[in-house]
Amino acid sequence: MxxxxxxxxxxxxxxxxxxxxxxxxxxxxxxxxxxxxxxxxxxxxxHRGHGRHWNRGTCTPRHALRKARHFGIHRAHIRGVNRHSITVAGRKHRSHTLVRFARVRGCPVIAYR
Structure with missing residues (x-):
């Protein structure tokens, strides 16, 4: 026992x-x-954390701007938006730069000039 x-x-x-x-x-x-x-x-x-969740769902112009600024592009602004991509323009290393992001989760870069 x-x-x-x-x-x-x-x-x-x-x-x-x-x-x-x-x-x-x-x-x-x-x-x-x-x-x-x-x-x-x-x-x-x-429990779900309260971290960065900006890459959930589709890419928005705000997310694309944030990512472009993270890449070091100064004075970044939206140049064009369509169904498939978002184009962000700005300046990097004293030259004009264009970055095109796909409108899918994570905002992957399609083109960089």
Missing amino acids: FQKFAKTLCLVAALGAAGAAAPTAASAGDLRATISIGSGGVELVR
């Missing part, structure tokens, strides 16, 4: 220690998660 109680107590302590350590280790890697123990059992709940 005592051995069964001791084993159960050790199991509960081990699960408690693992549950306490898991959220700390998960949040250290920028993966936010919480372990929830309730009447439905043990459940891992993942």
Whole structure:
């Protein structure tokens, strides 16, 4: 009887220690998660972070401008927008520069002049 109680107590302590350590280790890697123990059992709940999510969905003119400025293009402005691409113009190394981005997730560069 005592051995069964001791084993159960050790199991509960081990699960408690693992549950306490898991959220700390998960949040250290920028993966936010919480372990929830309730009447439905043990459940891992993942939280969405509040980081940069500008590359989700299609490319917008605002996202294209931000990416062009990140590439080092000064005085960046929208030159043209159509269904398939966004053209951003500006200056880099004292010369005129054009960058064309595709209107898909992540705003990939199609052309660079």
